[in-house]
Amino acid sequence: MKVVCSQSELNAALQLVSRAVATRPTHPVLANVLLTADAGTDRLSLTGFDLNLGIQTSLAASVETSGAITLPARLLGEIVSRLASDSPLTLTTEESGEQVQLNSLSGSYQMRGMPADDYPDLPMVESGxxxxxxxxxxxxxxxxxxxxxxxxxxxxxxxxxxxxxxxxxxxxxxxxxxxxxxxxxxxxxxxxxxxxxxxxxxxxxxxxxxxxxxxxxxxxxxxxxxxxxxxxxxxxxxxxxxxxxxxxxxxxxxxxxxxQLIPDGFSRTLTMDRRALVGALERIAVLADQHNNVVKFSSQPESGVVLISADAQDVGSGSESLAAELSGDAIQIAFNVRYMLDGLKAMAGDRVVLHCNAPTTPAVLRPVEDGDGFIYLVMPVQIRS
The missing domain is CATH 3.10.150.10 (DNA Polymerase III, subunit A, domain 2)
Known part of the structure; x- marks a missing residue:
């Protein structure tokens, strides 16, 4: 095999396929990436496969001689990433097929590989x-x-x-x-x-x-x-x-x-500005993270605000008030602040609505603009009063 390719393209391809290389391989060849050069198409193909996840990509290259070999993913990746990005790289295998010479403008490196025949085939879906x-x-x-x-x-x-x-x-x-x-x-x-x-x-x-x-x-x-x-x-x-x-x-x-986990209806809704809610939760999370990650939502229908608070024992406490459109009776309900932030950040839109029935039953968070497309259900945390 003899192939000339771009350092930047090879580096990007190696970083991609290395994500599928086994960290604790059950067989030595699974710690390698498979390189296959094809003179007919002038492409170099790279494959990583840990028997569960496989990633394959290819890049344009000047292929003098077709061939295939597997090389240690980590070693090859670290060498290639440190070479100059404007330098073309030449990969050559010897007759034995297990030693690879890598040449760049600045130097040359030799690596021992393993035969491509030892590498497991990626699953191909023929029918289905x-x-x-x-x-x-x-x-x-x-x-x-x-x-x-x-x-x-x-x-x-x-x-x-x-x-x-x-x-x-x-x-x-x-x-x-x-x-x-x-x-x-x-x-x-x-x-x-x-x-x-x-x-x-x-x-x-x-x-x-x-x-x-x-x-x-x-x-x-x-x-x-x-x-x-x-x-x-x-x-x-x-x-x-x-x-x-x-x-x-x-x-x-x-x-x-x-x-069947999603309740059919809700007796209380709290509609808030999504970005303002994220900001308030991120500030309160500084305290909540010190103790148990719990934040408490207290709706106050008479004043049209939701009070968001955290109490970290022996450390401190804090609260934020947020303007909200409220329907139903007042409620105090607590959540894991990380779960709430994850859901809010995955949503689009400016306004969100929190639907709930009781402090111990599932609550649902939805964007107001696309109420049917995205549903985020969160189990509340029981508060000991």
Whole structure:
């Protein structure tokens, strides 16, 4: 193999695929990235794969001789990132195929690799379901839900985001047991799902949050109007955008019926300016973080304000008052301040409404402008009086 490419492009590609390289590999080759040079297309392809998440990208290169090799991801990444960005890089493998010479304008480096044949194949979806997704709709769905997934590996299904497709609409949902984010994106698909049965047929899949964060990162930088292709078959999903690909296993099991958690109606509503509420919560969080992260909302219908307070025992206390449109009786209800801030920052719009019934029952936060599209349910914290 002999290939000449740009330092900046190779560096960007390495940073992307290294995110799928195993930190504690079960086999030495999984700590490597696979480099494949193709003289027919004049492209260099890079792959990282930890058996759960796979990322593949390619870049334009001048390929004298085709070939493939795997190289230590961390070592190669650190060397390439420190080379001058205006220097072309030449990668050459010896006859044995396991030693690589990397030449730049400033110097040369040798690295031992492992044969490409030892590298596991990325899952390819030959049949099954094919979807064409609008990039903007997919990013919107992921931004609005990923933060609410669980980080606890014991709750395996809850470490993912549940994506369901009906006709051309996408609904994403994530919960960690304490909060739930649901976002509906209309016309996120170019056409109804191919491979589902009948009119209005639905398809649903739960994918690990870690994989979807990579998909979001990939798609957020997507400048094209072309759709993202999603292929799903036998426990594997592949996202394809131009010359970049993310593969992921699915999370098996039945995702909780989250719709039944959302109360049918509410007796109290608190409508506030979203940015003012975020600002007040961030200031109060300085105290709340000292103790138990709890902030208390006290509605005062007679004066049209909501009092937001925190009491950090032995440290101090603080309160902020916020103008609000209130309906229903006065209420005192407490929340984890971090959960509230996460939800508010995931929303768009200037005004939000907090729906609640009682201090111990689920509350729902929604943007006023798009009340049906985004639902954020939060369990209150019980206050000991």
């Amino acid at each position: 379901l094919t979807l064409k997704l609008q990039a903007s709709g997919l990013v919107q769905a992921l931004k609005g839900t990923l933060f609410a997934s669980s980080g606890d590996e014991a709750k395996q299904l809850l470490t993912g985001v549940h994506l369901s497709f009906t006709d051309t609409n996408l609904e994403a949902a994530a919960t960690d047991g304490h909060r739930l984010a649901v976002l509906q994106v209309n016309d996120a698909l170019q056409a109804a799902a191919e491979g589902t049965e009948g009119e209005g047929a639905a398809f649903a899949v739960t994918l690990p949050a870690r994989s979807l964060r990579e998909v979001e990162r990939l798609v957020a930088g997507w400048r094209s109007e072309d759709p993202i292709s999603l292929f799903c078959d036998r426990g594997q999903v592949v996202f394809l955008a131009a010359d970049q690909m993310v593969t992921s296993r699915t999370l098996e099991g039945t995702y909780p019926n989250y719709r």
